[in-house]
Amino acid sequence: MSAHTDFPAHSDFPEPIEEAPEPYEHYLNHRYGLASWLLTKDHKRIAILYLISVSFFFLLGGAMAVIIRLELTTPEGDLVQADIYNRLFTMHGIIMIFFFLIPSIPGVLGNFLIPLMIGAKDLAFPKINLLSWYVYVIGGLFTFYALLTGGVDTGWTFYAPLSTTYSNTPVVVVALGVFITGFSSILTGLNFIVTIHRMRAPGMTWFRLPLFVWAHYATSLIQILGTPVIAITVLLLGAERILHVGIFDPKLGGDPVLFQHFFWFYSHPAVYIMILPAMGVVSELVAAFARKPIFGYPFVAFASIAIAVLGFLVWAHHMFVAGISVYAAAVFSILSMLVAIPSAVKVFNWTTTLYKGSISWDTPMLYALGFIGLFTIGGLTGVMLATLGIDIHVHDTYFVVAHFHYIMVGGAIMGYMGGLHYWWPKITGKLYSKFWSKVGALTIFLGFNVTFFPQFILGYLGMPRRYHAYPNEFQVLNVMSSAGATVLGLGYLIPAVYLIWSMRYGKDASANPWGAIGLEWETNSPPPVENFDKPPVVTWGAYEYHESRVAPSLPPPKQEVMRVT
Amino acid sequence: MIIPPVQGFLPNSPLFPPRASEMAREIDLLFFTTLGVTVLFSSVIAALLFYFMIRYRRTSPTQVGVYLKGGSTLFLESTWIIVPLVITLVFFAWGARIYFAAARPPPDAKQFYVIGKQWMWKIEHPGGRREINELHVPRGQAVKLKMTSEDVVHSFYLPAMRVKTDVIPGRYTTLWFNADTVGTFHLFCAEYCGTEHSRMVGRIIVLEPTEYERWIGGESPAGASSVPSGEDLFVAKACHTCHRTDSTARAPMLWGLIGKTVHLEGGQTATADETYIRESIVNPAAKIVAGYQPIMPTYRGQLSEEEIIQLIRYVGSLKPPTGPEPTPSERPAGSSPSPNESVR
Secondary structure: OOOOHHHHHHHHHOOOOOOOOOOOOOOOOOOHHHHHHHOOOOOHHHHHHHHHHHHHHHHHHHHHHHHHHOOOOOOOOOOOOOOEEEEEEEHHHHHHHHHHHHHHHHHHHHHHHHHHHHHHOOOOOHHHHHHHHHHHHHHHHHHHHHOOOOOOOOOOOOOOOOHHHOOOOOOOHHHHHHHHHHHHHHHOOOOOOOOHOOOOOOOOOOOHHOHHHHHHHHHHHHHHHHHHHHHHHHHHHHHHHHHOOOOOOOHHOOOHHHHHHHHHHHHHHHHHHHHHHHHHHHHHHHHHOOOOOOOOHHHHHHHHHHHHHHHHHOHHHOOOOOOOOHHHHHHHHHHHHHHHHHHHHHHHHHHHHHHHOOOOOHHHHHHHHHHHHHHHHHHHHHHHHHHHHHHHHOEHHHHHHHHHHHHHHHHHHHHHHHHHHHHHHHOOOOOOOOOHHHHHHHHHHHHHHHHHHHHHHHHHOOOOOOOOOHHHHHHHHHHHHHHHHHHHHHHHHHHHHHHHHHHHOOOOOOOOOOOOOOHHHOOOOOOOOOOOOOOOOOOOOOOOOOOOHHHOOOHHHHHHHHHHO | OOOOOOOOOOOOOOOOOOOOOOHHHHHHHHHHHHHHHHHHHHHHHHHHHHHHHOOOOOOOOOOOOOOOOOHHHHHHHHHHHHHHHHHEEEEEEHHHHHHHHHHHOOOOOOOEEEEEEOOEEEEEEOOEEEEEEEEEEEEOOEEEEEEEEEEEEEEEHHHOOEEEEEEOOOOOOEEEEEOOEEEEEEEEEOOOOOHHHHHHEEEEEEEHHHHHHHHHHOOOOOOOOOOOOOHHHHHHHHHOOOOOOOOOOOOOOOOOOOOOEEEEEEOOOEOOOEEEEEHHHHHOOOOOOOOOOOOOOOOOOOOOHHHHHHHHHHHHOOOOOOOOOHHHHOOOHHHHOOOOOOOO
């Protein structure tokens, strides 16, 4: 990162007009050099490490999506061979899920903000925090190695016995990558839970916690309880593939449906690992940009916990047509309906919060709005999929692809982008272009909808997913989707440009550029190494907005520094 | 890839796939009802968001939102918990009714066999005629498919009937439909199954019953492998030496077995469906019928899935031995006389 480079320049040439202020030492400029980053135990620097690595994987997974959409502009499989296509969508899924969506918000925003929000100096276990990043990187290197040697063609779901017996690709290498990265997820979750329990500032009661923290608490529960199951599953997969122990392949005496139970027991809760932190971000954004407490705070907080708990009880809704008992299917259908309720509660509470708010149209708020709208569509189509009679038609079609991209891209990535834009001034101490950030947000929203809305129709028409070539009548909608993907891809490049630009050329940010409430806005931007100059004491709830507590907009940063220090 | 033009697809509107069964109509009705609720809720949320964003936009840099009085919170929260709950439970009940119907073929359904393998569908008609990647069925006749896979998991998907069921190695799954429209429609593999997954496609051709009768009289096309009959296999694999119909049998008698409840060593029971019979052939030690010794050797790897299906069909066709009623000790395969399943 180059954000710190401005400060030494200023101190070399003290300006004669003002009394020379002490050069402000913060987490970005108190030490330099690669070692100071790779051996850091500062949660803020580790968050930056995560930011760089998840961005790398997002770019990688996104590039694959581009080739996939390009291939699908024609019904014939003519751009790449079937084997290449299968590897592309497999690696796209594995990279986006395990190496971008799961670590993105907790690793970057959660790491940076949880200690700041609860008034702590750091996470409970700073060394374990650094370890979790290294574990993530090692898992990523395994996967990246597999990608360089050709990739895997099993689908990200690794269904047996295709993955254990029939695939001729380095399945074990990628499975190991997933296995290893899982430990990173467990360590992060463990760290967050202990931190939230033990490190809260005096006066920071559970019901004064920002909802972002509640959402991460719920996420961490899933991470430490669910992730071991995927670890066991991929070990069994490896045991069958290498040692031919009959677990899943009927030719060896195994049961392929057992694999699906094991796999989804983790991988459905994993969906909530991806979406709950984004919900936490949206709660913060809605409160900050409406300058109001979140309506029904305890309902939103407990909705996160309810989603985490119920999320463990719905896995077999991925298997309604896999020959499971009709009674089991009925139970899993009704439980899947129940998990929709806390999600709906959140949407209604966010919407009601805007009523009589003081709403600004800043970029993070645009992302929050995009999230609420797209998540609502994604969630309701999820209810449709949980309806047994509908699922037997649209299961494994593009309807499912559209549904989960509305949750993952329209939900989780919108939340991540919104959070990144909201806390960017805090993280880097710099402001980005208001105009270009709004252009970027609108481009992403439009591109997203043009890409994925046609896929709902394709699915209802019967186009199965993971098809390299398809019947001619599906072409028009596929071309629309690919055109949208081009816009979406460009949309993601716009923030990449102006955010990187802002690190060098952006105006300095004040401690509280949005006039928001929260402990993270009471310390400088960027925060000092130990987060707060003196330990904060909390005497009010998370979103108790009042005129006297909303800072005047954009005071000069140097005054701000002087005032706080 | 060139897929033969499919008549009936996109007849007038690009937004409606053809439908060719009564169940497809029921599923469409449910789909569009739930879609209507989805559109309604999404529109209400979107409209409220835009209205609030404009109506309550910030007018001065230090303005803050208005605190709401706490009184209405509980009422609103319970409303938006209970209303969606009731709506989703209606979806659930409606969807479950269709799903249960889709899982239970009518008793007069004609049974076809389907084998999925990388990357083709092999289909066998009740009369024994075989075809590949095409399924001819008579209009107005319930058709039940007993399906298994030779290798990985596939999924048999007929969009025009709005049904699909996974085709899983090592067990039999069932799919049924009753086509009510003559025409040619898509058959897709819906579960990703490896390199040529997107070429594991074919057609379902719904014929008038008379035309189907004419068609079924024809020859199996070249390429549909010839498989010995179940009766020949029963002798060739020496099944008949133990599964005899006289009192010297060392193994259970098999007539009338399919659908019966079997009593096992250790007091458990099992339903003798196709999956049970298949398992008893490839892994006979897994379930031992009460009163018999585990002496049967495994036939794993010695029989193809098609041959196993021939054996199952043969077992299903066995008639009770002519002569006096069997004594209790001679009842077939541990079956028990029950009110519903009495032994004739």
